[in-house]
Amino acid sequence: MRQVVWRIAAILGVILLLLSLIIFTGNDSVFFTFVDNVLLAGFSPIQGFVSRTGTNIADFFMEAFYFRKLQEENERLQGELTAQENYRNQIFELQKENYRLREMLDFQDRSSYELLPAEVIARDPSNWFETITINRGSAQGVRVGMAVITSQGLAGSVLKVSKSSSRILLLTDSRRAVSAMVMRSREPGSVGIIEGFSQETAALQMSNLPPEANIQPGDAVITSGLGGIFPKGLFIGTVRETGLDQHGLLRQALILPAVNFDRLEEIFVVITYPEADEDEDDEENN
Numbered sequence: 001m002r003q004v005v006w007r008i009a010a011i012l013g014v015i016l017l018l019l020s021l022i023i024f025t026g027n028d029s030v031f032f033t034f035v036d037n038v039l040l041a042g043f044s045p046i047q048g049f050v051s052r053t054g055t056n057i058a059d060f061f062m063e064a065f066y067f068r069k070l071q072e073e074n075e076r077l078q079g080e081l082t083a084q085e086n087y088r089n090q091i092f093e094l095q096k097e098n099y100r101l102r103e104m105l106d107f108q109d110r111s112s113y114e115l116l117p118a119e120v121i122a123r124d125p126s127n128w129f130e131t132i133t134i135n136r137g138s139a140q141g142v143r144v145g146m147a148v149i150t151s152q153g154l155a156g157s158v159l160k161v162s163k164s165s166s167r168i169l170l171l172t173d174s175r176r177a178v179s180a181m182v183m184r185s186r187e188p189g190s191v192g193i194i195e196g197f198s199q200e201t202a203a204l205q206m207s208n209l210p211p212e213a214n215i216q217p218g219d220a221v222i223t224s225g226l227g228g229i230f231p232k233g234l235f236i237g238t239v240r241e242t243g244l245d246q247h248g249l250l251r252q253a254l255i256l257p258a259v260n261f262d263r264l265e266e267i268f269v270v271i272t273y274p275e276a277d278e279d280e281d282d283e284e285n286n
Contacts, residue, residue: 107151115268130173147270153235153258172197179226185214209251231273
């Protein structure tokens with residue numbers, strides 16, 4: 001009888017133990033077993049280290065990704081900025097060219113000369129201020145000796161001609177000599193010679209003037225028409241200063257040229273001019 005009671009008691013104990021385990025290990029249980037506590041205490045540092053390492057690695061790759069995106073964005077913006085700058089420069093150059101062409105067209109319409117517009121395509125590197133090459137030649141009616149001007153004044157004359165281009169000898173060349181006079185006085189006896197260009201003073205040199213020549217600073221100097229190369233009245237420049245030559249016998253002057261020779265881009269070749277036509281008519285009548 002006792003054995004039966006103990007067996008029943010043992011069975012009831014096992015049942016109670018099982019029920020207790022079910023209750024305390026359910027999903028909503030907030031209690032941990034001793035084994036759970038031991039495992040948690042042992043693996044928590046490792047779990048924290050792994051978690052922190054994973055987070056740091058993820059952050060590193062995310063920062064690298066965003067850095068690359070920022071770098072690409074910066075390169076794109078730099079390219080757009082460069083393109084915009086080039087675009088603005090092109091617009092500025094076109095505006096300047098448009099202004100020059102309008103000025104040339106207006107000058108050509110007002111001029112009594114037959115003018116052939118031309119573009120400067122080359123400069124002699126050894127004579128920067130002395131010779132240039134233009135894109136007009138014999139096919140367009142250019143001949144050696146023709147005057148070359150801009151809307152500001154006299155630039156030089158044609159030195160050599162090919163079929164499609166020409167070499168221009170500028171007024172600044174030491175080989176060039178131009179007969180000139182003062183526009184204010186227009187005295188026949190006050191004709192001098194423009195010869196050479198002073199790099200130190202950036203001025204043309206006018207010499208062989210008589211000592212009593214009526215010339216003073218600020219006077220406009222024009223071509224006299226003597227010599228048969230340049231028509232009369234082409235503007236050369238403005239008198240900067242005057243004085244006697246080294247011998248004290250003749251007067252000379254420094255002339256600030258009207259043309260900016262280091263910025264020549266477009267010019268005109270004087271094909272014909274009225275005075276030449278009048279001279280030809282006079283010769284035919286005689």
